[in-house]
Amino acid sequence: MSAPARLTSSAVIAAAAAVITLAALVPLSRAPGLGDEEARFLAPGLPGASPPPTQGAAEAPSQVPPLASLAARVATAAAAPLGVGPVTASRLPSVLAAALLAAGVALLAGALAGPVAAALAPALLLASPRLLAAFLHAGPRPLGVSLVFTAAVASWRSAASRRAGGRIRNGGYAGVLFGLAVAAQLEAALLLPVLAAHAALVRVLRHLRRAPGQPSLRDPSAASEPPAPIEASLHGVPVAVAALAVIGPAIAFALWPWLWPDPVHRVPVAVRLALSQPRLPWTFPVFTTALALPAAVVAAGIAGLLHAVLRLARAFLGAPGLSDELFLLLGVAWPFAAAQLGVAVHGPGLGPWLAAFPFLAVLSARAIVSAGRAAWPAHATGLAAAAGTMAVAAALSATVHAWPEPDAAWGELAGGAPGAASLGLPRQDGEAVAALLASVSARARPGARVHLAAPHAGALALYRATGQLRADLVPVGTPEEADLALVPLSSARAAEYQVWAAFGTATPVDGVFLDEVPLAWVYARPGAWR
C-alpha cells in the first residue's frame, strides 16, 4: 500500500475509532460509581455537594489548573436541557477526550504500521476494564492525557514535515495543545523537557553511532544535519519544542485566572503543589500495570517495547527511525518515571501513569503487525488481525465480566479480583458504593441518616442530586450519628471498624461483590433496614 493510501485508510479508521468510542462511552459513562478522586473533583462545582467538614479538600480549587473543571461546568450546562444528570454530563469531556485519543492513537499507529495497527491500537487502549474506567470518570486526567498525546503527535508531525510551512503549522498545533494540556493538568508540562531531551538525545546518538545510515522520512535530526533554515535560525532547536516553550505557557496562563494577579508568586505555589505528591516505590507502577491489565494486553505491550528497543538499537547502528523509536519509548517511559518521582498527581489504579498507555498501545499494535509479517508474510494481515483480535477479546471479556465495577478488575496474572485481594492489592476507590444505592433507596426507612465511610462524603450528596439515592435520606458525617453506613472496602479498613464499633455489629445487611471479593457493604442499625 502506498503511503498516501495508507494515510487515507488510517484517517478513515481513526475517524471510525473516534465515532465508535464516542458512541460506546457516552451510554457507558452513566454506570460507574463515584470514586474518591472524582467526588473531590465534582463536589465543589455542584450545588448541594459541598465538601463535608470532616474531609476538607487538600488544596484550594483555584490552585489547580482550571480547564477540566471549566469543561465539566460547560458540559453540565449544555447537557442539562437534554435531561442529562450533572455527574454524567461532567463525564462528557472525559469521553470526548477518549474519542480524540482513540483517533490520535489510530493515526499514529497507522502511520507507523498500517491500517491493521490503526484499528488495533485504539481497541488495545480502551478495551481493558481499568483503562476504560479511567476515561469514564470526570476529572483532569483523561483530558490532560489526551491533550498531551495529541501535542506530542503534533510535535512529531512537525519534525517529520519536510517543508518549513508544515513544521511551523504542526509546531503551532503542538504549542496550542500543550498549553491546553497544562491548563488541564500541570504535570503535562513535563512534555516540554521530554521532547527537548528527545531532540538532544537524537542529536547525541546520531553523533555517536558508527555509520550514518539512511535518514528516516520522519527523522527530524536526520533532516537537521545540517539544520533546516527554519531550525538554523532557532540555533538548532526543533520548531515544535520552541513552539511548546513559547505558545504553551502563554495559553496556560491565559486560561488560568488565578495566576493573573500575581504570576511571579502564584506560579511557584502551583508548581510546588504539583510536586508535593507522594513518591511510589520504583516497582509499583510496573507491577500494578502487569497485574491490572489482561495478560494478552500485557504481552502485547512487552512485545511492543522490546520491538521498539530492537529497532532503536538497529537505528543506532545505521537503520532509519532513530528519532521515531526514541520518541515512542520516551512517550512510554516518562509517565512511569513521573509517577515514581512523585511528580504525577497521585490517584487510584493506573491513573498517575495513564499518559504512557496511548504510546504503549501504538507500540503493541505495531509489534503485533510486525510479528504477523515476520511469521507468515503471505498472510501477515490476517495473522496480525487474528492475534490482535484475541487480545482485544480478552480485554473486552474482562470488561464485561467486571461491569459495572471496571475499576475493581484485575488481570489473569494477579488471579483476577480474588488473587489481587489475596495479594493485598487495593480493591477500588469507592466506586462500588453506587451498586448499593438502589437497595438502600428501596429498603432504608424514611428519613434515615446515611453515612458514607472513607471516600469523599460529597459523593453521597452527588448521588442524591442525580436521583440515585432517595431524596429523604440525610447524609451525615460520622457513623455515630448515622442509621445506615455505606462502606467501600479497600486496603485500609479503619473506617469500617469504626462503623462496627458505632453500630455494635459486624454483620452487613447488603453487599456488592466481584468474583466473591466484597467491594462495599451496607451496615444498618436495628429498624433502619426494612
Place this chain on the structure above:
Amino acid sequence: MPGVWFDSAPPSTAAGTGIGCDPASMSALLRDPSAAPPRRGLVRRALRGAATPFARLWRRRPGATRACGALVVLAIGGLGVAGTAFPLVLRRALPTADDWAAAGALLTRDARPGDAVVVSPAWAERLRAVAPPRLQVLAYPRFAGEDLDGIRRLWLVSLPGAPGFGWDAEVDLLERAARAEAPLTLGGLEVARLDVTYPELPLAFLPDRLPGALVTRGGAPCPPEASGGYRCPGAATTVTRIVADVGGIPRPCLSLDGVGVEPLAVAFSIVPVGRLLRGHAAVAARLDQAPGPPGHAEAARGAQVRVTVRIDGEEAGTADLVAGGWRPFRIDTGRWAGQAHAVVLEARAAGPASLCLEAVTAP
C-alpha cells in the same frame, strides 16, 4: 564382527545370527549374553529412526526472525484465548450465592455458643452477610500467635478453588485444634469443624467494661461522654472503646488517645481476677501533638508507653510497650486470683502517644 554389524548391517541381514525382530529371536538374545552388542545396535538404530523426523524438522526450522514473529503471535493469541475464557473459569471455581446461603444455613443450625467462624482466604468475608450475627467471624491471613479467647470450636469455611488460596490459616489452626469430622463440600465452599484442643476462657475482657469505669488524667477525673467514651478536660485526651485497624486486622480495644507524661488511668471497680492479666497493645506516636525540631518526629515514632497494672491499689506489674505492631504483655496476678478486685490500668509516655490496649484476666 559384531562391531561391523552393529554399525552397518540392517536388521534383515542379521538373520544368519539368529537375531531378528521376531519375539523368539528377541528372547534368544535376552538369554545369550554374547549377543548384547547387537541389542545395543538395535536400540541405537531405533533411536536414530525415531529422531529422523525431528532432525528433518530441525533442519527445516524457520529463521530467527520468523520464529520470533510466530512466537509473539502465538503468545498474544494464546493469552487472548485464555484471557477470554478466564472469567468463565473463575466463575466455575468460586462459590455461588446458593453455596453461601447453604453455609449460612449450616452455621445457623449447628453453631453453638463458644463457636467462631474462620474464612480462608481472609478476603472471603461474604460469610459475614450470611452467618448468624452471634457468631464471631475471624478473617485473618494467619493465626500463629493469635489469641482465640473464649472459642471452643472453629468452623473453617474455605474456598479451595479461589486464586490465591493457601493452607496457611488451616495449618496454623491445626496446631491448636483438631478436625472433628470430615469437611463438608458445599459447591465451591468447604466447611470443616475444628475443636480447639485447649480453649482459653478469659474471666473478663476489660475493654467491654469501660462504661462502668472511672477515667482520670493526672488524678483529675475525665467525664463520660454520650458516645460512651471519656474526654479529659483541658487536654486532647480521650478514652473510648473502639475496633482498631492494626496491621489490617480488626482489634477490639480501649483507645487511650493522648497519653503523655501525666498518668492516664482507667479504673475498673469489680473485675474477676485470675492468675494472669494478659493482652496486647498497639502504640502510635501522636505526631500532630509533637511539634519540635527536625528529628523529633523520628523520636516520637519510636514512642514507648509504660502500662502499669494496679490491683486494689497495689502495683501488680508493668509492661513497656514500643510502637510498631500488636505487642503482647503478661502480668502475673496469682496473688489476687479467685476473687473480684478493683483493677486499674495506668498508661504514661514521655511524648504524646496513642494506645490501643486490649486486656483480659485469665484463670
